[in-house]
Amino acid sequence: MRHCYINGYALIISVDGFDSVDRDDSKAFFDCLYNGSHVPRDSFDYKKIISDGNLRRRMGPLVKSGVAAGLLCLDGVPSDSVGGIVTATGLGFLSDTERFMNDMIDRNESMLNPSPFMQSTFNTVGSHIAMIRGIHSYNMTYVHRGFSFESALSDAMMLIDEGAETVLAGGFDEMTFPVHKLLVRLGSAPKFQNGEISGFVLLSSIRTGNTFAELHCVKTRYGHFSEENLEKWRSDVALSYGTDLESAGIFDCDSSVSGPYMTDSASVLCNALEKGSGKTFIRNDFCGKNHSLILLDIL
Amino acid sequence: MRDVYVIGAGVVSAAGSDLGSHIDSFRRRKSGLGKVSLFRTALDVPAGEVSMSNSELRRELSLPGKPVISRTALLGMKAASQAFEDACSSGFRLKGTIGLICGTSVGGMDISEDFWETHRDDLGEGDISSISMHDCGASTQAIASYLKSIAGCPGFDFITTISTACSSAGNAIMLGARMIRSGQLDYAIVGGMDSLCRFTLNGFNSLMILDSKPCRPFDATEAGLNLGEGAGFLILASDVSCRQAYCRVTGWSNVDEAFHQTGSSPEGDGPYMAMSQALAVAGLKPSEISFVNTHGTGTPSNDLSESSALIRLFQDHVPPFNSLKAYFGHTLGASEGVEAVCCAAAVKYGIKIGSLNFSRPIPGTGLVPYTGFEEGAGIDNIISNSFGFGGNCSSLVFSKL
Amino acid sequence: MDELIEKLKKQLIEALNLEEMEPEKIDPEAPLFGEGGLGLDSIDALEIILLLDKNYHIKIKNPAEGKAIFYSVGTMADYIRNHSVSDK
Structure with a gap:
């Protein structure tokens, strides 16, 4: 990539x-x-x-x-x-x-x-x-x-x-x-x-003096899974990008001021770009079936 | 970069309940357009209804009476499961990473509009579970559940829904092809589904582009389009042992005309860019195209724009082309799903499908669509177009194995 | 002052949501469509067809016919005077 x-x-x-x-x-x-x-x-x-x-x-x-x-x-x-x-x-x-x-x-x-x-x-x-x-x-x-x-x-x-x-x-x-x-x-x-x-x-594709972050990956997973199963999936994603969930910053959807709505991750990403730093995950589990992780490195 | 093969196909529209019945309609030059009979509407215009009611569809799909499922999803389940079974019966086994990518323009609007009419004054009333099918993604997820639990598909590593109005299914096929080419997916179930409803019928009526008679694409007397419903799905694969495949998807492109929200440029800028770029992706010259399946809705604006683009791209050598809209109407978000299945079959079996309702060309373009029917014609490459509101223009290229 | 023209201007501003336009600023002879006028487009033409139907009971079946009728507020007023069954 x-x-x-x-x-x-x-x-x-x-x-x-x-x-x-x-x-x-x-x-x-x-x-x-x-x-x-x-x-x-x-x-x-x-x-x-x-x-x-x-x-x-x-x-x-x-x-x-x-x-x-x-x-x-x-x-x-x-x-x-x-x-x-x-x-x-x-x-x-x-x-x-x-x-x-x-x-x-x-x-x-x-x-x-x-x-x-x-x-x-x-x-x-x-x-x-x-x-x-x-x-x-x-x-x-x-x-x-x-x-x-x-x-x-x-x-x-x-x-x-x-x-x-x-x-x-x-x-x-x-x-x-x-x-x-x-x-x-x-x-x-x-x-x-x-x-x-x-x-x-x-x-x-170009890093400039104004670059806010590098976006590493967007992963989605569809279906009902146990929390353990999801946690393992998230850890595996983190591991494949050389990090782990414990040391990365995590921004959760649904916990923002707005509560759950379908494109919450777009605003959570913007908020993370303002407030976060270093390796950061945007974690989303919409309605128990749409699970996703966005991994970025905020500069 | 991996090649992209079509290994299964399924379709339902006013022209038939499977691929075989579609080819039969084309052979007999029989239109499926008629009066709206499955729901009440004040509009008296021809439309392409799938002949089965919701309960008949449920029975055929072996679905119990509950919960409520949108007609859009039912049509999608029928076509997608046909495509899946088609691939299985040709000896393919879907293993590895599998995606489901659907295009739709209305989602569960057929249920929502009834719910809204009955309960808008007291939204605390009514069966709330029915409204949970309103959003487009809900229809896709219902299809995913059906494919997994009843049709026996192993499950999905990737699932999404695209809605770019009338090019939705074309764009879903394009995304599947790109994800297979890049190695993100091994198999992709791609296409689109839309059901007729009062919302869209009235929407197109308010734009004054519905013809009160059967549509006449590329004809001098054309006066608008007829809406239709249906679903069409392809199974795309990167499998190298694809001897039983229909064809390859070799080219694709999506561009935005950025001209007007609903109208098309008379010069055909968008369609021209989409077709040229799809040819570039396929590595083909215009002279290598055997046939063009146009978007050809029957509105003067679309057909003039698309004609201009054909002349710009092919100059004096415009290949035989058709519009399938008079067979089943404009099925909106499903249109390229339904038509891509027809194109895949046309390449595999060498079928040339003719336009209906044509007698003399649009003044100024002089373009005459193909109006016959021929089997064993030898088709190497077909371009298939779909264009949506907002200047969204998509072209796909299907090529012989 | 032509009452029909003034009424039409207000109806156009409301129907087309011309939020920054004052009735006085619309020249009854200036073209409504395309550059050099108000810059209206084909969707506005459909909204005007509806406006004429609702307020003046004038039916225009083919949007292409509208081109000459909707050239300016003045031409619209002339058309209404010649065709309206009830212009109250």
């Missing part, structure tokens, strides 16, 4: 409706973590990041958030050096999906606005980033529960190995109050009931 570096990252969180005790329910939470610094809410402006008003005006909340996080990572990167845009989402663009579904029922399948349908397509963020930046290379979207972002990241690494210079990879999901209610009934709901989270990383 060629070496694969993380040369940029952006995480945009805009959520509200927390029901946990340690947060004020009425307070919305916003954070934009961009290459190691936090952009204050007052100076964060979607209009500045997505300058094409004609594209922006049709974007739903998650499309806007995902496109903005992706564009932040690509800032200053020549379009023709980008060998791929690989995105991930578990549930996609819920606001647009709900809007189209409600209109369809309310208007008895007639006189429906096409925009929410179009925006509900899972690859909308990746294709908008391509359109805004004129990037014609590989464009892919993964939609597999707790493996969504892991699949995107491992595909992005494969593209670097196949010769790409830079590849953008990201994961994003949104929550709406109605869907949150359903997820609570299903037993796996995030801590926020409304809002969206998008996390992107810029991978590169």
